[in-house]
Amino acid sequence: MDSNAETMHSHCLEISMEAHKVVPPPHKSTIEKLKTRLKETFFPDDPLRQFKGQPMNKKLILAAQYVFPILQWGPNYSFKLFKSDIIAGLTIASLAIPQGISYAKLANLPPIVGLYSSFVPPLVYAVLGSSRDLAVGPVSIASLVLGSMLMQEVSPNKDPVLFLQLAFTSTFFAGLFQASLGFLRLGFIIDFLSKATLIGFMAGAAIIVSLQQLKGLLGITHFTKQMGIVPVLSSVFHTTKEWSWQTILMGFCFLVVLLLARHVSMKKPKLFWVSAGAPLASVILSTLLVFAAKADHHGISVIGKLQQGLNPPSWNMLHFHGTHLGLVIKTGLVTGILSLTEGIAVGRTFAALKDYQVDGNKEMIAIGLMNMVGSSTSCYVTTGAFSRSAVNHNAGAKTAASNIVMSVTVMVTLLFLMPLFQYTPNVVLGTIIVTAVVGLIDIPSAFHIWKVDKFDFVVTLCAFFGVIFISVQQGLAIAVGLSIFKILLQITRPKTVMLGKIPGTDIYRNLHQYEEASSVPGFLILSIESPINFANITYLNERILRWIEEYEAEEDMKKQSCLRFLILEMSAVSAVDTSGVSLFKVLRKAMEKKGVELILVNPLSEVMEKLLKADEACYFMRPDNIFMTVGEAVASLSSRTKGQSSSTYHEGT
């Protein structure tokens, strides 16, 4: 190809002296455009691709497999796969049981609800879910948010039944919301929780969660019901008389053990079972200790008697009316979006590691239906948990069958082993939670954000401080608002950059980036780096006029040749709207008054189309005013002004 490049190139040069015509895109009707637009917005992954050109019965099978991914991997399931899955399933069960009890307490719910939530939802997910690594169950952040939001209106101590009803109803709404996002293909909404937001939010939530555990870790009985760092710490230091040294000692020892176990597993991923088994081991050991030493009579509080048996139905506890409906819907929305974000992120992370695809919208439907089923079987909000999924992956899980194994293990526990937890001390549950949430504080990522983008770091900080000083929901809202504000600010104040010629080429680039580039006398070449719309036309108009004033000021000083052409390089203008189109009209008139010609270079197809539609004077129809590259524009325009008398440059206006 490059053997004849030179001859081709010199050929091109002759043509380029005439300059290439910029053409609008081929005509498309409004309906066609709308169709393309809707497809790109809602079906960017083209999920029906595989159905094309298949016979009918094949299509039916594919459809069934699409809805129930278990039909994809189920028929090929082998004993070898099962061997891997059973080990992984037992491992995550040993983690899920203590964590389930702990997280339920974090949500101010009876501990057994945590186990219920580790039984039914994993079964539903195994049928509907397409991730092979997700370990489903309650998670810390959704538990914290659910508990704290519902506590605004109902006290879990004074009115436990109503609180439970609200929790299940919130779970139903969370599931409904998640499934609707998937069905309506609006999954992109969770993308608005940027990584910067999540890192700040999770670190803040981890601190709030840990502070809540001070109640259990110090053995305090009269603890504040607020969540902020200030009321909690003041509550802790106003109740020093209630501190129990036995509890503190026990908590400290188990915390050290659990953190050590976590450290070992992080250093050597092969030893994943150390941190995976440690919580259950701690629970067993501490229970035995308390039972043997009768420590429950010496100031160490224990879980107490737990009901035996499987999940009771709870659809009669869902209430879709009454005074708390607004709160319940809001709680469902916030916990739904938070748990969805965690579940989808976990699914995508491990899918990328093992190189398979996870369909975001389908996963949302699976997680949503799982929560809706859960809400009528005494479960609260569940999702794919990061820590447990990592253990699942490390333990060698091959399919969603590991969730079934975990679920069966929890079932056995529910049926036969519940009395054993009677003497489990609450302080150990606190240590388990603290160990789990410590991992949510990700300082290296925060540092990376600081290094790459300072504004993103501000978002992180706002999420963090918002969560610990104001409230979990408001901290999140502030950070999301700020992220969106940043995008809008970029559009409200777009960059305009002056281009210059790179010596010895036809290429024009940013004069500030390429120091060897030089400006062309008589030409002001600006590149606009944003869509042009209602939010920025006033700014762009003022800014472009200032560029011209600056050029003219330099002109006076350096005796530069007078400004003849304003070239706007439009390659980076991805869209215009009706206001944007009017900017060109205004600019053209302003330039006319100054005797400067306005030239556009390389408008993208959509921009070109709208310009022509609005261009009543047909200014941009003329090939003299619109070029394909800056090089061609400069060459053609300077040859024109040399060839003709200089007074003729007004004729085009």
Add this chain to the structure above:
Amino acid sequence: MDSNAETMHSHCLEISMEAHKVVPPPHKSTIEKLKTRLKETFFPDDPLRQFKGQPMNKKLILAAQYVFPILQWGPNYSFKLFKSDIIAGLTIASLAIPQGISYAKLANLPPIVGLYSSFVPPLVYAVLGSSRDLAVGPVSIASLVLGSMLMQEVSPNKDPVLFLQLAFTSTFFAGLFQASLGFLRLGFIIDFLSKATLIGFMAGAAIIVSLQQLKGLLGITHFTKQMGIVPVLSSVFHTTKEWSWQTILMGFCFLVVLLLARHVSMKKPKLFWVSAGAPLASVILSTLLVFAAKADHHGISVIGKLQQGLNPPSWNMLHFHGTHLGLVIKTGLVTGILSLTEGIAVGRTFAALKDYQVDGNKEMIAIGLMNMVGSSTSCYVTTGAFSRSAVNHNAGAKTAASNIVMSVTVMVTLLFLMPLFQYTPNVVLGTIIVTAVVGLIDIPSAFHIWKVDKFDFVVTLCAFFGVIFISVQQGLAIAVGLSIFKILLQITRPKTVMLGKIPGTDIYRNLHQYEEASSVPGFLILSIESPINFANITYLNERILRWIEEYEAEEDMKKQSCLRFLILEMSAVSAVDTSGVSLFKVLRKAMEKKGVELILVNPLSEVMEKLLKADEACYFMRPDNIFMTVGEAVASLSSRTKGQSSSTYHEGT
């Protein structure tokens, strides 16, 4: 210049075989970057430019002139200018007096407040304002919104004093908000009311205002207090017994006369005085008629006795506490932003016509201070009115002195002529309002929007129907929300476009726009047309992988040569954030697995900088992976693969 272009060009060709190095921009510290950013965000017009390099006393004079523009034009004021201004001032006064009385009634305020508001604010504006054409006074939309919002909590009939207090306090907050926007240089906030929003909103408001006038036009005494089209129409047809034929006849006649006058002035701008004088003529004529025929005893309601004398002070009526504070602040905010939008738009329009500059932020301070002063001198929200400013301009106003003339005329009216209005029928005020707001319905502009941008038209429709069916504020909120949603959607679903080579050149352009362009075998060249950030990395990742799948599917069918290079043309990527940077890492790994090399072309300076900061593997440091133009990339990469054995293309990964 073009005489040696050919030699230059062939020279460039030799160089370009080696390809030009893409360099990052020169290093700048975070503080410097922040400074530039803040300057572009808050001081894009560089207002202190004129102060640079001036001696101290000159600086002081400039500063005084900057704060009080009257010091700029005052010293050069001449009798010739005064002659023009006095004609314009008297003309707008003849319009301002009847409109002031009418608009005050629209806001449910005593009619005299409308005259008070046409006396003090114009004087303040004449001192502080920089527009030469703005005619200041009450306007229809702000009056409507003020009246309807305050009526939500307080009835103007049952509790007129409280209502007046709330109106003045709202005016104070409106002024405070406007002045703060100017001081804090946040003027760009009003840009978010796009033209599409405003056209729909104003048409809807015009209809709501006209419907409200049915009370006066039909002579109904028991009228609904709601604003929506449904309750008003049902109220009208449920009170047919109250309709007064005398009122209807009189209203009809004057409406026809006023609309005819408007039509004449629109056809022949020289006859501007016909429509400018018609309202006052109608008021005088109808008052005489009523007085002569004693029609006030025959079912025609009249204004009644009006207090004589100048504005009483009202600072003791401002209340910054109490139950209605929230409503008052909200009302101030909404009316403040609406009146600001009108005032600034009017100022800019006429400044562009006469080719002088209006500083948006300074205008905001002027309008804000004017309203703050107004709120303590018995005035309600005022701004530069579109219709009256047009009359002012047509009548030949040269400076803001025409506002002083108008103000003095209103003063004379307040002092001596108030008894004359006692018999003015309310129905004529209704016809004056209807004639004024008819001009707000701009069907040609709505059609233009439909032609250029369908989504903008949806925004217009939403604003329109939201205002007439829901409420004025909510209609506006929906339209603004939708406009912002559109911007976010463009970023969430950015366009990716496949580029091809334009034959006989080195230029690569959209394959769908340029049908002669052709793709290069072994290369997939995509242009990304949006900033890359948290809101779109998931989409972009999926979409790029789908492009590759589509390429590979074609490859199988057409036996095309296998994909070797994925080139991303980055000219249109105006910014990246930390999430955006991570996309390249993810893509690079995905490409590595497929044996495809990821190449970037022309990243803009800021993008380049962030990429390098986050690029731990130094992938994008190597000149082999980053090029200045697509042409150079293709040339260099194809020569490389020809020169080397084809198995080596993995080495870079």
